[in-house]
Amino acid sequence: MVFDQLRDGYDVVVVGGGAAGLSGALPLVRSRRSVAVIDAGAPRNAPAEGVHGLLGREGTPPQELVERGRAEVRGYGGHVVRGEVASAARDGDGFRVVLADGRAVRARRLLVATGLADELPDLPGLRARWGRDVLHCPYCHGWEVRDQAIGVLATGPMAVHQALMFRQLSEDVVFFAHTAGEPAAEQAEELAARGIRVVAGEAAAVETAGDRLTGVRLADGTVVARDALAVAPRMAARAKFLSDLGLFPVEHPSGVGEHIPAEPTGRTPVPGVWVAGNATDLMAQVAPAAAAGLSAGAQINGDLVAEETRRAVAARRERASSGEAERRRGR
Ligand SMILES: Cc1cc2nc3c(=O)[nH]c(=O)nc-3n(C[C@H](O)[C@H](O)[C@H](O)COP(=O)(O)OP(=O)(O)OC[C@H]3O[C@@H](n4cnc5c(N)ncnc54)[C@H](O)[C@@H]3O)c2cc1C
The missing domain is CATH 3.50.50.60 (FAD/NAD(P)-binding domain)
Incomplete structure (x- = not known):
């Protein structure tokens, strides 16, 4: 140019x-x-x-x-x-x-x-995957991750809404309570009703292998396998x-x-x-x-x-x- x-x-x-x-x-x-x-x-x-x-x-x-x-x-x-x-x-x-x-x-x-x-959550490994398999918008990239194992990293008030939106695209959605904490009773009921599992505790890192995201590692060392992670910067x-x-x-x-x-x-x-x-x-x-x-x-x-x-x-x-x-x- x-x-x-x-x-x-x-x-x-x-x-x-x-x-x-x-x-x-x-x-x-x-x-x-x-x-x-x-x-x-x-x-x-x-x-x-x-x-x-x-x-x-x-x-x-x-x-x-x-x-x-x-x-x-x-x-x-x-x-x-x-x-x-x-x-x-x-x-x-x-x-x-x-x-x-x-x-x-x-x-x-x-x-x-x-x-x-x-302004992305400060989690090792996350920034490098931004716009690829770390996503924010179901309309921008939701179709591309349909039917995949999707995680939602909860950092703010929109996280439950985001999880429900991505649930439209995949039956396998996990809600990482992370820094937002566990959802309130009504929201927990909504997530449960839609088959979205809530994982308590803070995430420590995004796991990758080659050029793809493979999961989320929690502070206690547990790794939850995922193909894509939704965040709300x-x-x-x-x-x-x-x-x-x-x-x-x-x-x-x-x-x-x-x-x-x-x-x-x-x-x-x-x-x-x-x-x-x-x-x-x-x-x-x-x-x-x-x-x-x-x-x-x-x-x-x-x-x-x-x-x-x-x-x-x-x-x-x-x-x-x-x-x-x-x-x-x-x-
Ligand atoms: C990862 C990702 C994927 C997305 N995918 C989609 C999608 O599939 N479909 C969709 O509709 N939307 C998508 N979006 C949203 C889309 O990026 C925005 O809607 C769009 O970029 C907004 O356009 P804009 O012109 O306001 O800003 P931008 O496109 O960000 O353009 C702003 C421009 O201003 C320049 N600039 C900034 N500061 C200065 C300065 N001081 N001096 C000179 N230049 C400056 C920047 O360098 C940039 O070139 C996505 C967003 C992200 C983050």
């Missing part, structure tokens, strides 16, 4: 070039806006083999999807720039965006589409670079992590800054992240059209009143 050189200024700088950012750029470049998508190149689903639940592109490798999106944005004259944004600050009626390598660029509007970081919006703008991530009401709050259109409380995708909607899969980006991009174009129209009307009135003054002087 060839990346573009960053110019001095753009109508819109999109920070993050995953599903949300690239989709956000499309309506803008197609509206003849100058756009730079600045992307650090680490989409959240990078470890996965394919993107599932995506109509028309089912199973496409994540990298291929991003490459296609970049080519589409560039096809309309948009710039796709490799880099990491370190800060963004108000600069007159726009913004100054500074990259970690020192480059800087001006933008009239910002679209934040930086996604989120999955805490999700944290990638948003540190927004602090100079007074935009900070806040705890999501569901308790699953922190996000940048925004209106349904993606408009944030900071004028001129929109957000789309996982950075604001922690649960969004690829299709909803792309849809949110598209909608935010269209909103930004509408906002620029409104600003340009206000300016044109003001200039027209100014011309009209100075023409009137000329005429009066000429009388």
Whole structure:
């Protein structure tokens, strides 16, 4: 992939070039806006083999999807720039965006589409299997582990729900109480009714053999054989670079992590800054992240059209009143 050189200024700088950012750029470049998508190149689903639940592109490798999106944005004259944004600050009626390598660029509007970081349970062996046979989302990878021996590592309030979801895909599901502790009576009854065995005690490690997960080792040394392990990472919006703008991530009401709050259109409380995708909607899969980006991009174009129209009307009135003054002087 060839990346573009960053110019001095753009109508819109999109920070993050995953599903949300690239989709956000499309309506803008197609509206003849100058756009730079600045992307650090680490989409959240990078470890996965394919993107599932995506109509028309089912199973496409994540990298291929991003490459296609970049080519589409560039096809309309948009710039796709490799880099990491370190800060963004108000600069007159726009913004100054500074990259970690020192480059800087001006933008009239910002679209934040930086996604989120999955904070995985700190269990030896687990991180290396993330996105392969350590999973979080039944819709993303559930079909791929159907009928397998699945474990659910309980670390928070969503664990029982997650176990019941994976039970739809396999009759062999084990619930590891781990740090969440044993489920309350009502939840224990639900798990028992669905044939999900509860294993008490903390897990100590994920067991692997070659390139696959083989089980979960408990603190007492017992190994419970499993083919796949579901976890629920805490999700944290990638948003540190927004602090100079007074935009900070806040705890999501569901308790699953922190996000940048925004209106349904993606408009944030900071004028001129929109957000789309996982950075604001922690649960969004690829299709909803792309849809949110598209909608935010269209909103930004509408906002620029409104600003340009206000300016044109003001200039027209100014011309009209100075023409009137000329005429009066000429009388
Ligand atoms: C293992 C795994 C598998 C998944 N599988 C599926 C699936 O099968 N189907 C599905 O629909 N969803 C799946 N998802 C969810 C999917 O990854 C998200 O829905 C999607 O990535 C959200 O898109 P996004 O554009 O908001 O964020 P991302 O795709 O994460 O893109 C954000 C981009 O911004 C960049 N970035 C971050 N900070 C900066 C910065 N400061 N400066 C510049 N760039 C920056 C990142 O490097 C990244 O390229 C999966 C998630 C995981 C973790």
